[in-house]
Amino acid sequence: MDRTALVTGASSGIGHATASALAARGYRVIGTSRDPDALKPEQRPAGVEFIALDLADEASIERLAPALAGVDVLVNNAGESQNGPLEDLPGDALRRLFQINVFGPVRLTQLALPGMRQRRYGRVVMIGSMLASFPLAYRSSYVASKAAIKGFSNGARHELSPFGVWLTTVEPGSIATGISERRTKYIAGDSAYRDDFATMLNALDRNERAGIGADRVAATVLTAIGAGRPRAHYAVGSNAPLVFPLRRLLPAGLMAKLTHGRHDLRR
Numbered sequence: 001m002d003r004t005a006l007v008t009g010a011s012s013g014i015g016h017a018t019a020s021a022l023a024a025r026g027y028r029v030i031g032t033s034r035d036p037d038a039l040k041p042e043q044r045p046a047g048v049e050f051i052a053l054d055l056a057d058e059a060s061i062e063r064l065a066p067a068l069a070g071v072d073v074l075v076n077n078a079g080e081s082q083n084g085p086l087e088d089l090p091g092d093a094l095r096r097l098f099q100i101n102v103f104g105p106v107r108l109t110q111l112a113l114p115g116m117r118q119r120r121y122g123r124v125v126m127i128g129s130m131l132a133s134f135p136l137a138y139r140s141s142y143v144a145s146k147a148a149i150k151g152f153s154n155g156a157r158h159e160l161s162p163f164g165v166w167l168t169t170v171e172p173g174s175i176a177t178g179i180s181e182r183r184t185k186y187i188a189g190d191s192a193y194r195d196d197f198a199t200m201l202n203a204l205d206r207n208e209r210a211g212i213g214a215d216r217v218a219a220t221v222l223t224a225i226g227a228g229r230p231r232a233h234y235a236v237g238s239n240a241p242l243v244f245p246l247r248r249l250l251p252a253g254l255m256a257k258l259t260h261g262r263h264d265l266r267r
């Protein structure tokens with residue numbers, strides 16, 4: 001194996017598990033962290049070299065250009081898990097979320113594509129979220145950012161496929177990574193949504209703790225990367241093999257009721 005993979009946010013959770021699995025398969029793996037020098041040994045998967053990346057900082061993204069030119073596999077994993085009622089979400093928080101979850105990964109992809117196209121091989125994996133397929137109250141900005149990144153992947157897919165370069169989206173459900181401790185939350189002091197928002201957050205954190213391990217998502221990412229013609233979409237966790245077929249069969253209103261019920265919200 002003489003292929004190089006770059007995994008953003010490889011210091012924790014899904015990114016850590018994916019970087020580790022790719023290194024075990026024999027890839028040269030570059031992982032990113034906002035502060036590689038501060039990482040504890042357990043945050044550094046074996047065989048993975050780290051470089052600095054802060055997706056909120058455009059200059060930091062551009063500094064990755066030389067590394068990305070030689071990358072065969074790009075896993076856009078790092079992201080912000082933002083929460084809040086639409087009415088209360090500050091504009092600067094929305095702009096930061098879209099910079100980190102959408103514009104940053106899109107720019108990294110642009111920097112990787114010319115080399116992949118010239119070498120006639122490439123895989124770009126967007127780590128989305130099942131919430132983009134099953135939208136949820138108080139997660140509208142996050143849902144929109146994950147739908148946007150999936151839209152880029154789906155839209156550009158057949159620009160690149162003639163060159164042997166495949167874009168794909170992996171949508172995890174609830175995955176026990178400890179992300180609950182790192183969620184950003186916005187609620188106005190006098191918000192009309194306070195109680196309902198707290199109910200949703202409690203259920204979200206409970207579901208995350210009961211979720212499957214990040215290694216299961218990593219296995220799905222490796223399946224996508226290893227496919228000759230990767231599918232546009234993969235999903236893993238939160239009963240994905242059951243709920244995606246159900247979504248095709250049931251009325252949208254009932255699906256929304258089920259999604260909200262899973263988060264203790266009656267709709």
Ligand SMILES: NC(=O)c1ccc[n+]([C@@H]2O[C@H](COP(=O)([O-])OP(=O)(O)OC[C@H]3O[C@@H](n4cnc5c(N)ncnc54)[C@H](OP(=O)(O)O)[C@@H]3O)[C@@H](O)[C@H]2O)c1
Nearest residue numbers: 009010011012013014033034054055078079129175177179
């Ligand atoms: N866990 C879930 O239930 C779940 C479900 C669906 C989708 N997802 C998605 O899966 C991805 C990974 O989630 P996770 O649960 O593994 O999260 P996590 O454990 O919190 O890991 C996030 C990673 O992203 C990096 N990161 C955070 N902010 C960054 C920034 N501004 N610029 C660059 N890197 C940044 C962090 O690295 P440093 O702190 O070292 O910089 C860390 O390695 C995210 O896109 C998330 O939205 C997760």
